[in-house]
Amino acid sequence: MSVELLETVRRIALEAGALAADLRSEGVSVAASKSSDVDVVTAADRETEALIRALIAAERPHDGFYGEESDAAAGSSGLVWVVDPIDGTVNYLYGTPAWAVSIAVGELDPDAAPDAEPTASWRALAGAVYAPSVRELYTASAGGGAWLERLDRESGAPERLRVNPNPTLAHALVGTGFSYIAERRAAQGAVLGAVLPRVRDIRRGGSAALDLCAVASGRLDAYYERHINPWDHAAGALIAREAGARVAGLHGAPATSQLVIAAEPGLFAELHAALVDAGIGA
Structure with missing residues (x-):
């Protein structure tokens, strides 16, 4: 089928x-x-x-x-x-x-x-x-x-497509995105400020679907974003998974509008820990 x-x-x-x-x-x-x-x-x-x-x-x-x-x-x-x-x-x-x-x-x-x-x-x-x-x-x-x-x-x-093999957080190029609601953007900016010193750099493309495909193709090492809708990530999440990424939310939860994280499994664990340290689930 x-x-x-x-x-x-x-x-x-x-x-x-x-x-x-x-x-x-x-x-x-x-x-x-x-x-x-x-x-x-x-x-x-x-x-x-x-x-x-x-x-x-x-x-x-x-x-x-x-x-x-x-x-x-x-x-x-x-x-x-x-x-x-x-x-x-x-x-x-x-x-x-x-x-x-x-x-x-x-x-x-x-x-x-x-x-x-x-x-x-x-x-x-x-x-x-x-x-x-x-x-x-x-x-x-x-x-x-x-x-x-x-x-x-x-x-x-x-x-x-295959995700980049064995990246470390310090050398990771990470994609993210931001809400169009001002209060949410402020909170997202605070998390980003804590994560940025721990990674190679950040990219903001403006399309969650393409960011997830960028992880799949190795154009990004990882991606995370809060407050996106199911239609934003449904296809891209499958593409990233089939390329070898782990795609999930916080603490083993599925990827939902609350949070989507996508990365090679080892990097996923590092990025997840950094996001928790930054207060993303608070």
Whole structure:
């Protein structure tokens, strides 16, 4: 099933990415704001999600859907699609290339609470993160590894992804991100101030999905972020895991909106300890 789902995820991500890129070339209009007046939704977010939802419904009418821009829907198949039509919307708004379509599908835990985040206890089966501006497509399936297709190369075969081997915290390049709510940003800045002296350097790309793929591809050694949504990390977390990363929250908890940490397992332990020391769970 994972192989079949992966092909569907891949095809839909490419089609949605093409639409989002076309809409970007026509100009961006802000349709609304979300958590604050600087956390925006564009008309392209909504149009791209509508396309993704329609394509999924046409092929998988009995699956559930959980997206950023439209109401969730329960399905009858036990599978759910978790979708961010444009992850990195502010980058998209400003014309910065680091934005992506993120699509994942997984098997729901039948014992999960009805209001639980779908990715907190699901079994991810397939995922794709497509960055149209640089024509890079990341994909993974459960047990099938993580892969990068560079679509700007005529004959380039997919590349198997592996996390950087045996990095230490002191030599780690670490990605993170920040909320658009001022109070949360202040707390995140305080944690960052404590972590920064203990690592090689910090990067803030603006797309959680792409940051997780960067861990998978070795462009980052690790990534952590608080207050992100399931659609931000669903596909990227699977891709990072299949590339050899450990992806989890604090003290063995699953990766949720409370916290996502992704790194090679040994580095994960070091970064986890540094984040606890910095008071991230306080």
